Amino acid sequence: MKVEKSTALLERYGGIIPGGVHSNFRQPVYFERASGSRLYDVDGNEYIDCVVNNGACILGHGDPDVAAEVKKALQQGLTSGIESELSLKVAKQLHDMIPSAEQVRFANAGTEAVMKSLMLARCFTGREKIIKVEGAYHGWFDEAQVSVHPEPGAAGPPDRPIPVPSTGGIRQNTVDTVLIIPFNNLEALEYTLAANKGEVAALLLEPVVFNSGCIMPRPGYLEGVRRLTQKYDVVWIMDEVITGFRLAPGGAQERFGVTPDMSVFAKAIANGWPLSAVVGRKDIMSLSHPGGKVLYGGTYNGSQATLAAAHACLEKLKTGRIQKHLQALTDRLQDLFRERVQDRGLAARLEQFGGQYQVFFTDREIFDYRTACAADRESYLVFQQTVREQGIWMSDGYLFHHGVTDAHTDEDLDQIITAYDRGLAKVAERIRTRPASGRPA
Numbered sequence: 259m260k261v262e263k264s265t266a267l268l269e270r271y272g273g274i275i276p277g278g279v280h281s282n283f284r285q286p287v288y289f290e291r292a293s294g295s296r297l298y299d300v301d302g303n304e305y306i307d308c309v310v311n312n313g314a315c316i317l318g319h320g321d322p323d324v325a326a327e328v329k330k331a332l333q334q335g336l337t338s339g340i341e342s343e344l345s346l347k348v349a350k351q352l353h354d355m356i357p358s359a360e361q362v363r364f365a366n367a368g369t370e371a372v373m374k375s376l377m378l379a380r381c382f383t384g385r386e387k388i389i390k391v392e393g394a395y396h397g398w399f400d401e402a403q404v405s406v407h408p409e410p411g412a413a414g415p416p417d418r419p420i421p422v423p424s425t426g427g428i429r430q431n432t433v434d435t436v437l438i439i440p441f442n443n444l445e446a447l448e449y450t451l452a453a454n455k456g457e458v459a460a461l462l463l464e465p466v467v468f469n470s471g472c473i474m475p476r477p478g479y480l481e482g483v484r485r486l487t488q489k490y491d492v493v494w495i496m497d498e499v500i501t502g503f504r505l506a507p508g509g510a511q512e513r514f515g516v517t518p519d520m521s522v523f524a525k526a527i528a529n530g531w532p533l534s535a536v537v538g539r540k541d542i543m544s545l546s547h548p549g550g551k552v553l554y555g556g557t558y559n560g561s562q563a564t565l566a567a568a569h570a571c572l573e574k575l576k577t578g579r580i581q582k583h584l585q586a587l588t589d590r591l592q593d594l595f596r597e598r599v600q601d602r603g604l605a606a607r608l609e610q611f612g613g614q615y616q617v618f619f620t621d622r623e624i625f626d627y628r629t630a631c632a633a634d635r636e637s638y639l640v641f642q643q644t645v646r647e648q649g650i651w652m653s654d655g656y657l658f659h660h661g662v663t664d665a666h667t668d669e670d671l672d673q674i675i676t677a678y679d680r681g682l683a684k685v686a687e688r689i690r691t692r693p694a695s696g697r698p699a
């Protein structure tokens with residue numbers, strides 16, 4: 259892999275942009291263009307993209323139908339700060355696709371939509387506290403930055419985690435309003451709800467925790483969450499920013515058959531264009547009616563080019579064909595990976611669902627944040643670096659998630675698995691040659 263031009267750009271601009279990146283989840287490699295499943299950087303390297311805009315790209319880069327509708331919108335000259343028929347039509351698409359979407363309002367980023375859903379839940383219930391899952395990420399605002407990936411030693415017992423700020427600059431009184439639970443543990447949820455009875459506004463929950471790689475809900479878990487949130491009269495906000503449209507046209511709520519009170523969608527809604535949506539029960543959503551109790555503003559909410567992208571994207575997503583293709587791709591990837599791991603006698607697993615996945619270096623079952631973060635991080639980094647040298651774009655975060663798009667083919671998958679096999683060989687070599695005391699447990 260050539261790196262000269264990216265390195266020179268980082269040297270030139272790194273002094274004015276911390277780390278040379280505008281999000282801490284990016285690597286300082288500078289890209290020039292993208293097409294289908296491929297990314298091309300300034301050094302002329304071609305990669306098969308497995309980060310897919312952090313899950314936002316679902317159709318493939320530069321999808322022609324999305325590009326055509328965006329071009330049309332640009333020619334019409336409308337940008338933001340106004341409504342159009344398009345902003346009503348896209349809301350109707352969401353209403354028709356998503357089980358919980360009695361009403362719909364747009365924002366730009368997932369972060370904004372989650373923030374507003376919490377404010378609506380607080381106003382609706384007249385309560386302040388929220389419950390959040392340890393290891394889940396819901397954006398970069400204050401409450402969401404509690405117990406994202408805490409150091410387990412500082413985060414309390416696994417079944418009674420304590421809130422830990424994940425960033426500097428967060429107000430302690432914000433941290434104090436966030437209650438933390440382990441995923442897949444209904445006993446801990448009920449304990450927390452009972453101990454804070456009458457004080458909890460909302461439970462914020464990612465139905466599959468892709469923000470700790472990929473943690474599946476155990477059978478009955480989401481149904482149990484629904485039952486308990488109803489029993490304690492707490493608003494359940496399902497964060498579908500990643501699961502939305504990937505798991506089914508109506509998101510995880512359709513795929514698992516469980517309907518929350520409110521949900522938040524972003525990322526794949528517009529194939530990478532910045533659009534998000536808060537959707538949910540009419541009695542809660544209507545608090546944001548103009549002149550109502552909750553102020554809902556935003557110059558760029560539902561800007562016209564992003565809505566055009568969403569309109570084209572949702573038209574393609576609503577049939578369910580794409581979701582089947584994504585699932586088939588990651589099913590196959592998991593099978594091939596398992597074979598390679600067995601051949602090499604390694605402790606590794608590829609967890610996946612609906613076209614999103616992550617590789618973990620552990621042979622233990624992963625069912626919550628503590629079991630995910632116990633995977634071997636060093637092995638993951640060796641793997642990731644080797645794979646990247648083979649032209650596969652992967653995240654260097656061992657708790658990050660990867661994905662495929664509708665543009666990924668079986669041939670792409672063959673290339674990915676060949677690269678993964680080299681990565682596994684490198685990990686096996688490292689384990690063989692490491693002093694016995696340094697071996698992972």
Ligand SMILES: Cc1ncc(COP(=O)(O)O)c(C=O)c1O
Binds near residue numbers: 312366368369497525
């Ligand atoms: C589940 C989830 N919720 C919310 C967010 C925040 O979305 P955004 O990055 O668009 O602000 C993310 C981003 O990765 C996410 O994965």
